[in-house]
Amino acid sequence: MKPGARVSIAAVLALFGAPHTLAAVDCEALALLALPETVITETERVTSGRFEQPNGTELAVPPMCRVAGIVSPAIRFEVWMPEEWNGRFQAVGGGGLAGVISYGAMAGALADGFASASTDTGHQSSDSSWLADSQRLVDYGYRAIHEMTVKAKAIIDAHYGQGPEYSYFNGCSTGGRQGLMEAQRYPGDYDGIVSGAPVNRFTHLHIGQLWTAHATLKTPGAVLSRDDFALLMEGSVAQCDMLDGVEDGIIRDPRMCTFDPGTLQCGSGRNGSCLTAPQVDAARMIYEGAANPRTGAPIYPGLEPGGEGAQRNNPGWSLIMNGETPFFIDDAVIGGMAYEDPDWDWRAFDFDRDVETVDAKLYGVLNAVDADLRDFKNAGGKLIIYHGWNDPGVMPRHTVDYYERVVAFMDRTGGDGYANTADFARLFMQPGVGHCRGGVGPDQTDFMSAITEWVEEGTAPDRLMASAVADGEVTMTRPICPHPQVAVYQGSGDTAEAANFECALPE
Numbered sequence: 001m002k003p004g005a006r007v008s009i010a011a012v013l014a015l016f017g018a019p020h021t022l023a024a025v026d027c028e029a030l031a032l033l034a035l036p037e038t039v040i041t042e043t044e045r046v047t048s049g050r051f052e053q054p055n056g057t058e059l060a061v062p063p064m065c066r067v068a069g070i071v072s073p074a075i076r077f078e079v080w081m082p083e084e085w086n087g088r089f090q091a092v093g094g095g096g097l098a099g100v101i102s103y104g105a106m107a108g109a110l111a112d113g114f115a116s117a118s119t120d121t122g123h124q125s126s127d128s129s130w131l132a133d134s135q136r137l138v139d140y141g142y143r144a145i146h147e148m149t150v151k152a153k154a155i156i157d158a159h160y161g162q163g164p165e166y167s168y169f170n171g172c173s174t175g176g177r178q179g180l181m182e183a184q185r186y187p188g189d190y191d192g193i194v195s196g197a198p199v200n201r202f203t204h205l206h207i208g209q210l211w212t213a214h215a216t217l218k219t220p221g222a223v224l225s226r227d228d229f230a231l232l233m234e235g236s237v238a239q240c241d242m243l244d245g246v247e248d249g250i251i252r253d254p255r256m257c258t259f260d261p262g263t264l265q266c267g268s269g270r271n272g273s274c275l276t277a278p279q280v281d282a283a284r285m286i287y288e289g290a291a292n293p294r295t296g297a298p299i300y301p302g303l304e305p306g307g308e309g310a311q312r313n314n315p316g317w318s319l320i321m322n323g324e325t326p327f328f329i330d331d332a333v334i335g336g337m338a339y340e341d342p343d344w345d346w347r348a349f350d351f352d353r354d355v356e357t358v359d360a361k362l363y364g365v366l367n368a369v370d371a372d373l374r375d376f377k378n379a380g381g382k383l384i385i386y387h388g389w390n391d392p393g394v395m396p397r398h399t400v401d402y403y404e405r406v407v408a409f410m411d412r413t414g415g416d417g418y419a420n421t422a423d424f425a426r427l428f429m430q431p432g433v434g435h436c437r438g439g440v441g442p443d444q445t446d447f448m449s450a451i452t453e454w455v456e457e458g459t460a461p462d463r464l465m466a467s468a469v470a471d472g473e474v475t476m477t478r479p480i481c482p483h484p485q486v487a488v489y490q491g492s493g494d495t496a497e498a499a500n501f502e503c504a505l506p507e
Helices: 009-015 028-032 103-111 134-160 174-185 202-217 226-244 277-288 328-338 354-366 374-378 396-412 417-422 447-457
Strands: 038-046 050-052 058-060 064-071 075-082 088-092 115-119 166-172 192-196 298-300 382-388 425-430 464-470 473-480 486-489 501-504
Touching: 028 038, 028 134, 058 103, 064 134, 075 103, 075 134, 088 103, 088 134, 103 115, 115 134, 134 166, 134 174, 134 354, 166 174, 166 447, 174 192, 174 382, 192 447, 202 277, 202 298, 202 328, 202 354, 226 486, 328 354, 382 396, 382 447, 396 417, 396 425, 417 425, 425 473, 473 486, 473 501
Parallel strands: 088 115, 088 166, 166 192, 192 382, 382 425
Antiparallel strands: 038 064, 050 058, 064 075, 075 115, 464 473, 486 501
16 A cells, blocks of 8 residues: 555455454554545554643543544544543534634543544634635534534544444533534434533624623723622622522522612712713613614623622623723624624624624524424434523523524424423523533533433433532532423522422422
């Protein structure tokens, strides 16, 4: 065989003198695999227990076979396959605008025995030219995850001599959107999907985030500082914490909270315990969310009361509002992707006219909003969606709205919409939890165990355990419940212990 020659999977297996379904291909020999539109760029057997990331930091990993490749035109991906394999595949999602391989998430999947894969979705984080490249937008939107999935399964099949018995996708934020996109566009790719804080109405989210910049930066004196965010959080929690009968610093369902920042307005003079009139108006705009100024029609929900200030591992609203410029991703999405203008002026955005312009360019490529998940359900797929109510970046109310649209669609197919949806898809809202993690609420939940039990054993998740951890110690446990149920305190016992709560419909 000539150096550099590429051959099919079957031909590589033939070199080992065994049928395709019985043979395993050595890690180094995987470099010879011929996959459509794909170049295998690196194969490596890692036995040291450590993997050095491109940034120089190391990850602890079990012995594994690492394969890296590129799908045309520029979708970089990696597949990691442990020596001690549990027979399952867990692909992991990306965050933000992607552009990197999610090595940490892959290492976590590998530690649990899964083969894993990740992709940069077709561009590198240091590059901005892709924002105006229609093919790269498609790759980022949906093609890269599907191509990574197909290639990873073929590589796993070749390496172990058999494909994964079960395939899972696990992602949050952009990764949550990627999971929903898979369920909607490629319903046969995964048996189970965990979708956290999904950015599934991508275009409107970034318009909604831009709304916060217009609220705070375009009016003199309207800028809100970190101290102001803390003041708003103190006010909203003081008013709404006890709505669920438990004083714990957590607003169980912010939709029930009618906090008005006007209660914090200064009578005369500015001091650290009150807000100016322009700041109050800005805060009201942020809570209410983006809306068409001409018709009043909502564009995207606002941020919720209870998560305004910094919390444990959660920066609060300062995540997207720095008092000086819009959130940087909004500028990239609207200015770079929609208008292809590096000098785009965010101040000129018109929430009446320009929403349609952005949607015309990006909606069908980047939004995962189809409520018809029947193909995924009929393929046997299971879906867990989760979202923290204190999320300061991806407005949680939209996730509830999307799930309710799925329920409404399933209701139209006959029978009880909630029951029909719960057969294959469940939403878990997390009180007090920030973006994917952090916050004042219990944010540690084993969603992967829940999805594998649902897929493989038929055990639907009726109640999941959530824990809050500080300095390595569990400080609170509480159930999180499938929407529309919530955790209801039973009236006695320690409110920091999950045993004293049950999942029930709110009164």
